[in-house]
Amino acid sequence: MASGVVPDDQALLEALADGDLGALSQLYDRHAPWLSVRLTRRCNDREVVADVLQDTFVAVWQGAGRYQGRGEVGAWMWGIAIRRLVSRLRTRRDVVLMGNPVSMGSSAAGAPSLAVEDELLQGVEYGDLGHAMASLSPEMRAVIQATVLDGLTTREAARLLGIPQGTVKTRSHRAKAHLRASLLEGRRS
Known part of the structure; x- marks a missing residue:
């Protein structure tokens, strides 16, 4: 060089x-x-x-x-x-995984949650999408982060998250519908 x-x-x-x-x-x-x-x-x-x-x-x-x-x-x-x-x-x-404390069983509250710093970074990093993602359940958010943001295949995301591939697909479909509705609602406001 x-x-x-x-x-x-x-x-x-x-x-x-x-x-x-x-x-x-x-x-x-x-x-x-x-x-x-x-x-x-x-x-x-x-x-x-x-x-x-x-x-x-x-x-x-x-x-x-x-x-x-x-x-x-x-x-x-x-x-x-x-x-x-x-x-x-x-x-x-x-x-x-994906900013959520997980013991692959369940947490004390039954579902993992983001730390305040991660929520703030997510909002800054993704703007309106970050706010819409914050309204997702932790399970749906983890699937979207794995498949959409990180580009993993359904199979890879299933392995990473410790859930069946069909569950990844279902959560992804529901999360995308929720995000779409949330972003459309945000534009109308």
């Missing part, structure tokens, strides 16, 4: 595919902080997040030559990270 020039992500992946480990270091410095934050919002175990982050960058290093240049590199990396997290959490039962 030419000195003094800040390469874009695509150029770094190409350099990494050619064996330039300095490119991996630059990608790590650029993307690890935000990937870690997003993973932490979905899992309360810092060790799991650290392992998933490491696995993600190993996969980036090994798969750099297979990246086809479609979409943003960051989105491609997030896809790798969230799928690694899903794989890692398949057998775990004591994690925080």
Whole structure:
């Protein structure tokens, strides 16, 4: 890589595919902080997040030559990270998923809830959609976050949330209808 020039992500992946480990270091410095934050919002175990982050960058290093240049590199990396997290959490039962404390049984109140900070971040991050999402039940919100915001398949979301695929589909359908109605009502107000 030419000195003094800040390469874009695509150029770094190409350099990494050619064996330039300095490119991996630059990608790590650029993307690890935000990937870690997003993973932490979905899992309360810092060790799991650290392992998933490491696995993600190993996969980036090994798969750099297979990246086809479609979409943003960051989105491609997030896809790798969230799928690694899903794989890692398949057998775990004591994690925080999608910002909701979950023991995969039930909480004291019978349903998980968002922390105040997460609700505020969600409202800022998604605007009107954040407010509409806040009106969803925690179960429907988790399904929408997994399938729509994180881009997981129904099968992956079912594994992550510990529920059947049919339940993911039903909750997703109901949540989208609720969101649609809530957003339309908000526009009329």
